[in-house]
Amino acid sequence: MKTDLQTVRNIGISAHIDSGKTTLTERILFYTDRIHAIHDVKGKDGVGATMDSMELEKERGITIASAATYCEWKGHEINIIDTPGHVDFTIEVERSLRVLDGAILVLCSVSGVQSQSITVDAQMKRYKVPCIAFVNKCDRSGANPFRVIGQLNEKLGHNAVAMQLPIGLEDQLQGVVDLVAMKAYYFDGDNGESIRIEEIPAELAEEAQAKREELVDQASLFSEPLTDAILEESEISEEMLVEAIRIGTIARKITPVFMGSAYKNKAVQPLLDAVTRYLPTPDDIVNDALDLDNEEAPVVLEGDSEKPTVALAFKLEDGQYGQLTYIRVYQGSLKKGDTVNNSKNGRKIKVGRLVRMHASDMEDITEIPAGYIGALFGVDCSSGDTFVDPAINYSMMSMFVPEPVISLSIKPKDNKAQINMSKALNRFTKEDPTFRSYNDDETNETIIEGMGELHLEVYVERMKREYGAEVETGKPRVAYRETITRRAEFDYTHKKQTGGSGQFGKVMGFIEPLEDEQFSFESKVVGGRIPTQFIPSCGKGFESCMAKGPKLEFPVTGIAVTLVDGGFHAVDSSEMAFQAAARGAFKQAYERAKPVVQEPIMKVEIESPNEFQGPCMGLINQRRGIILGSQDEGTMSRIEAQVPLAEMFGFSTVLRSSTQGKAQYTMEFSAYKTVPSSVSEEIEKRVREEKAAK
Amino acid sequence: MTKKELIFRNPFGALGIDCDDMINGGELGAVMARAGLGKTSMVVQMALHAMACGKNVLHVSLDEPVVKVNVWYNEMFTNLADLNRVEEPQSAYDEILPNRMILTMNVDGFSVARLEERITDLIEQGLFKPDMMIIDGYPFEEKSRADMEELKALAARTGSFALLTVKTHRHEAPADNGLPVQLTGVDDIFSTLLQIIPENNTIFVKAVKGAKADKDAAVLDPETMIIR
Numbered sequence: 047m048k049t050d051l052q053t054v055r056n057i058g059i060s061a062h063i064d065s066g067k068t069t070l071t072e073r074i075l076f077y078t079d080r081i082h083a084i085h086d087v088k089g090k091d092g093v094g095a096t097m098d099s100m101e102l103e104k105e106r107g108i109t110i111a112s113a114a115t116y117c118e119w120k121g122h123e124i125n126i127i128d129t130p131g132h133v134d135f136t137i138e139v140e141r142s143l144r145v146l147d148g149a150i151l152v153l154c155s156v157s158g159v160q161s162q163s164i165t166v167d168a169q170m171k172r173y174k175v176p177c178i179a180f181v182n183k184c185d186r187s188g189a190n191p192f193r194v195i196g197q198l199n200e201k202l203g204h205n206a207v208a209m210q211l212p213i214g215l216e217d218q219l220q221g222v223v224d225l226v227a228m229k230a231y232y233f234d235g236d237n238g239e240s241i242r243i244e245e246i247p248a249e250l251a252e253e254a255q256a257k258r259e260e261l262v263d264q265a266s267l268f269s270e271p272l273t274d275a276i277l278e279e280s281e282i283s284e285e286m287l288v289e290a291i292r293i294g295t296i297a298r299k300i301t302p303v304f305m306g307s308a309y310k311n312k313a314v315q316p317l318l319d320a321v322t323r324y325l326p327t328p329d330d331i332v333n334d335a336l337d338l339d340n341e342e343a344p345v346v347l348e349g350d351s352e353k354p355t356v357a358l359a360f361k362l363e364d365g366q367y368g369q370l371t372y373i374r375v376y377q378g379s380l381k382k383g384d385t386v387n388n389s390k391n392g393r394k395i396k397v398g399r400l401v402r403m404h405a406s407d408m409e410d411i412t413e414i415p416a417g418y419i420g421a422l423f424g425v426d427c428s429s430g431d432t433f434v435d436p437a438i439n440y441s442m443m444s445m446f447v448p449e450p451v452i453s454l455s456i457k458p459k460d461n462k463a464q465i466n467m468s469k470a471l472n473r474f475t476k477e478d479p480t481f482r483s484y485n486d487d488e489t490n491e492t493i494i495e496g497m498g499e500l501h502l503e504v505y506v507e508r509m510k511r512e513y514g515a516e517v518e519t520g521k522p523r524v525a526y527r528e529t530i531t532r533r534a535e536f537d538y539t540h541k542k543q544t545g546g547s548g549q550f551g552k553v554m555g556f557i558e559p560l561e562d563e564q565f566s567f568e569s570k571v572v573g574g575r576i577p578t579q580f581i582p583s584c585g586k587g588f589e590s591c592m593a594k595g596p597k598l599e600f601p602v603t604g605i606a607v608t609l610v611d612g613g614f615h616a617v618d619s620s621e622m623a624f625q626a627a628a629r630g631a632f633k634q635a636y637e638r639a640k641p642v643v644q645e646p647i648m649k650v651e652i653e654s655p656n657e658f659q660g661p662c663m664g665l666i667n668q669r670r671g672i673i674l675g676s677q678d679e680g681t682m683s684r685i686e687a688q689v690p691l692a693e694m695f696g697f698s699t700v701l702r703s704s705t706q707g708k709a710q711y712t713m714e715f716s717a718y719k720t721v722p723s724s725v726s727e728e729i730e731k732r733v734r735e736e737k738a739a740k
Numbered sequence: 741m742t743k744k745e746l747i748f749r750n751p752f753g754a755l756g757i758d759c760d761d762m763i764n765g766g767e768l769g770a771v772m773a774r775a776g777l778g779k780t781s782m783v784v785q786m787a788l789h790a791m792a793c794g795k796n797v798l799h800v801s802l803d804e805p806v807v808k809v810n811v812w813y814n815e816m817f818t819n820l821a822d823l824n825r826v827e828e829p830q831s832a833y834d835e836i837l838p839n840r841m842i843l844t845m846n847v848d849g850f851s852v853a854r855l856e857e858r859i860t861d862l863i864e865q866g867l868f869k870p871d872m873m874i875i876d877g878y879p880f881e882e883k884s885r886a887d888m889e890e891l892k893a894l895a896a897r898t899g900s901f902a903l904l905t906v907k908t909h910r911h912e913a914p915a916d917n918g919l920p921v922q923l924t925g926v927d928d929i930f931s932t933l934l935q936i937i938p939e940n941n942t943i944f945v946k947a948v949k950g951a952k953a954d955k956d957a958a959v960l961d962p963e964t965m966i967i968r
Contacts, residue, residue, distance in 0.1 A: 201805060660865040667867060675806035675842025686806045
């Protein structure tokens with residue numbers, strides 16, 4: 047196994063849905079000899095592209111789970127993480143980004159930078175992933191790669207420069223001009239596998255020269271030798287230019303743009319060259335871990351194979367031989383037979399079979415050194431867990447996991463489904479931290495929670511397909527919350543002296559709104575008015591009220607409790623008594639603290655042809671939404687709005703029917719906001735009815 | 741929280757602009773300044789003031805995306821609310837936000853006819869009827885007097901006040917009448933002209949044309965860009 051990190055690239059391919067990401071991946075695997083035939087995402091041959099290993103994705107033509115695939119190109123090893131394209135699965139995207147060193151941002155040459163591209167780009171920025179761009183679908187009518195470059199600069203704030211020039215566009219697309227080598231590339235053969243290099247066609251020579259100057263100009267910012275060469279008007283060598291662009295790309299200061307058409311097999315190989323030339327090696331990227339023994343202080347990891355091992359499990363898959371765990375090693379190396387710790391729960395893990403993946407086929411290996419991606423068999427863990435050498439206690443950055451905003455009750459249709467359903471839920475909750483499930487004790491129903499309607503729908507669908515568990519679903523429910531809006535005092539005595547030993551506890555203090563935090567408890571009791579051993583019980587008592595708000599029984603958030611004074615009885619006071627006193631005090635103060643119900647507000651973006659802009663805005667208006675604005679983009683316009691999640695159910699159907707299916711939308715959780723009083727009354731009524739029905 | 745509380749101390753009195761005046765229909769106004777002196781923050785301030793008065797503001801931006809314009813508003817509101825000690829600023833902001841609509845257009849594709857089409861659409865759908873229009877980044881260099889007259893007519897038809905920003909350049913000498921060259925030949929169409937001028941470490945806003953022309957000047961706080 048090769049261990050020269052200079053020839054390793056861990057990359058992702060991110061894109062807007064439908065910009066041809068999976069097709070591109072497919073072509074890359076074909077040219078690197080990992081597969082021997084080409085299938086299409088929505089192929090008629092029923093085989094489907096290799097990366098889309100899940101049936102459901104095949105059917106819908108979208109990629110949900112990210113599989114890691116390994117391939118070789120001109121002596122370089124490339125690990126490709128196929129990232130999902132739908133915004134409901136962003137946790138998957140973000141987890142993938144964590145393990146990438148670089149990415150290819152795929153854009154459609156016709157529709158350009160779309161709302162999803164902006165989300166994906168924001169994620170890449172957050173994890174500082176250097177990227178190169180590929181303008182795909184240059185064979186489509188209306189293709190204009192330079193408009194897309196303009197959009198990259200304007201909308202995403204990139205410093206995008208063209209590395210190539212298309213030879214012909216739309217159905218005339220023949221090849222590309224490489225602006226570094228100043229040669230024309232044509233792609234012949236049935237699958238574009240034979241490359242013909244020629245001189246630049248005369249009619250493009252002038253434009254190519256101009257674009258090259260632009261490129262050299264931008265690149266010169268990152269390399270002194272190059273600047274000198276320009277000033278001295280000496281010849282600019284290819285290596286010099288490549289090195290300068292590489293430095294700029296890794297620093298995220300420049301985005302080289304390539305173009306072509308994956309579907310028509312044009313210019314995929316030069317993109318692979320670009321991956322090896324411009325994207326960083328694992329050594330170029332600094333990765334941090336958190337030292338759990340040192341108050342989570344960040345530690346820089348070194349790609350040295352001799353150092354203690356640090357590895358991250360970023361994806362789980364259920365294979366035919368049990369759980370397959372995809373890992374990336376950041377430091378040290380993971381060898382067959384090693385023992386490592388799972389830093390989340392301290393459990394010891396013995397490394398058994400190690401493999402390298404190609405979508406659903408695999409290859410056995412004995413070691414995964416730092417900087418590499420591989421998979422483990424037979425390890426019980428969740429995704430996001432860190433495996434470390436027993437000598438250290440690091441965790442890879444704890445990734446931010448948003449709280450679920452929507453829930454759905456599910457009921458198995460028969461006995462068999464019951465068993466399979468719990469198996470499936472167990473798997474899904476491990477794979478996806480934003481997906482949760484629990485059993486509601488009161489109704490005895492199984493509830494699943496997630497980030498959006500589609501998110502839950504996909505899991506219900508997967509349950510059916512992969513586990514054969516047919517379930518009936520209830521109505522989706524929004525995760526409302528309760529909170530208080532002002533400070534209120536409490537003074538409560540819990541007293542019970544009827545038979546047996548009595549109970550006595552007295553608490554005094556106040557509750558107040560707390561921002562950005564669930565709950566806090568502070569005791570300012572002095573002089574032993576409440577004996578110290580009972581104070582934690584008070585805290586426990588208050589916290590136990592947070593699960594179900596006194597107003598409408600929604601979870602309560604954002605409350606700070608301060609205990610100021612109290613009283614006790616030498617015989618009758620107990621931990622129990624103080625817990626009960628705290629509960630009583632909470633109820634007492636809560637009523638006075640102006641409790642309100644909050645609901646999740648979603649950031650909604652609709653992309654629609656101009657003629658349907660009015661109806662789209664109308665739809666938002668009907669749904670208690672606030673339209674932030676609309677952006678005019680030639681024939682399309684994008685409407686940005688904030689809409690309560692409760693009003694968004696079934697929106698996709700309505701949107702489709704009122705725009706002849708020409709508009710699409712994305713939705714993302716934005717914030718919790720107070721429900722207007724009229725709506726809050728309605729919710730109250732509904733909750734009461736539901737309660738009565740039970 | 742009432743809207744009354746929100747109506748910030750009218751920052752524009754000194755400039756001869758009143759909440760009601762500036763919204764009464766069919767007039768054109770302009771804020772002129774060099775790049776970076778705070779044109780946008782100035783117009784956003786005026787927009788927030790109008791929104792707090794319950795007027796509908798249509799913000800047309802020709803070079804910034806919706807998100808960015810929104811950030812301008814958020815920041816400006818936070819600063820203003822701090823300064824005026826507004827209680828529960830978030831709910832106040834939520835209350836006035838429906839009075840605003842941001843429309844961004846590509847400057848190349850911008851034409852008054854196009855703008856009119858969109859506004860008519862908004863009005864006909866019963867979504868939004870602007871009382872005040874802000875046009876940030878209007879390409880004076882490329883447009884003719886006829887375009888400007890058309891814009892004025894549009895403002896009159898929709899019964900709104902249109903406020904434009906004029907970006908002047910250091911290297912361009914002003915025209916003979918002392919106004920930026922961009923306004924040459926169209927300045928008579930405007931009823932109000934404000935100029936932001938830096939002088940010795942202070943930023944002044946002067947009314948060049950309008951009710952209080954050439955009288956007092958207001959001062960901008962360089963940190964928050966709020967009129968003091």
